[in-house]
Amino acid sequence: MKPNTEYTRRDWDSHPPYIVPDYKSTLLRGPKKPLIPIPHSLSELTGPVFGHDKVGPLDHDLTKNGVQNGDPLGERIIVTGRVLDEAGRPVPHTLVELWQANAAGRYVHRWDQHNAPLDPNFFGGGRTVTDAEGRYRFITIKPGAYPWGNHHNAWRPNHIHFSLFGPSFVTRLVTQMYFPGDPLLEYDPIYQGIPEVSRSRLISRFSLDVTEPMQALGYEFDIVLRGPRATPVDED
């Protein structure tokens, strides 16, 4: 990387604000004082690099990585896409982590008290590293909706949590992928907290090309991280 390269800034027209009143737990947890913009030094232009050594052979296949005595229950799906920067360039060899509820809408997490069954053959966590073209691919089970305590009859739409690093500490992103046509999106304050213009970027596309005959439905989900922004070089 050239020394005078900076990254683009967080685009606050794309991201939700820290406080979304309808998403109640943001009220006491979102910072209220203005964020302070800082220039990009090596502290911002660097970030953790993870290699394939952090990824086991079954880590991308959630239909296999939790198996104890059989296949997990639910609808098998393939989730694939590209990690890109804002110039449309692929982000290669970057870690993608993922976690989700099982087909019944229950998480393995020890605090999840939802009255829905755990699946002894489904863990729900996985990770992979993008290839040279920025592509990732997971095999999993379509997650179920689950209730939460935000308001009366609150249900989260089907979603998969994603965590990405990108090339630097400032390209870090944690987000959630949703499914097309989910009627719960309209009522979900976490999804609705995103500016209207950018919300739909979190909805995956059903793809018959990705779908494998007799095997699994396919969904595509591209993820765009902050990109390098070349600043004029001061020659002297």
Place this chain on the structure above:
Amino acid sequence: MPKQTPSQTVGPYFAYGLTPQPYGRPGIADGRIVNETVPGERIIVTGRVIDGAGKPVIDSMIEIWQADAQGRYAHPADGREADFHGFGRTGTDETGTFRIETVKPGSVTGSDARPQAPHLNVTVFARGMPNHAYTRIYFSDESAANESDAVLGLVDAGRRGTLIAARQETAGGPVYRFDINLQGDAETVFFDP
């Protein structure tokens, strides 16, 4: 041109995905950034994440990115060989407490080509936070360097203290205390890098 993918909260159930060691799965990192062989002064950094009502945030996660004791980052943009990977990640416990074992970082050159005061780069994630928050941990025993640090210089003098971890000498070595207040009078300074 494509636009940035919006951020969303980690939610309440990230632990088995991002800090899965208690679930019997290997994680990509934990709160122990160093092993026995890494050179530098061994330090513990610990504190609590606290919400706007003064309550501990028991379902948050912090990540640390730091230079080694010589001020080198393990990254191609730095280009030098660093002593360690320099990344840590840990959840907060039932008292909202996190704990990092590491070495004190060296000084890193700033964007103005002047040395910065030693610091840890921090991200904070939690249920109820639609975006992660960025902050830095500076060290109380570096007052001269802190005084001339360009990033601290962007912060109102009255709020700078929220970025400085207080050093205590203990039988087990130096311990730095750093609470992260998400809101309130003592709200930690958060950056928009």
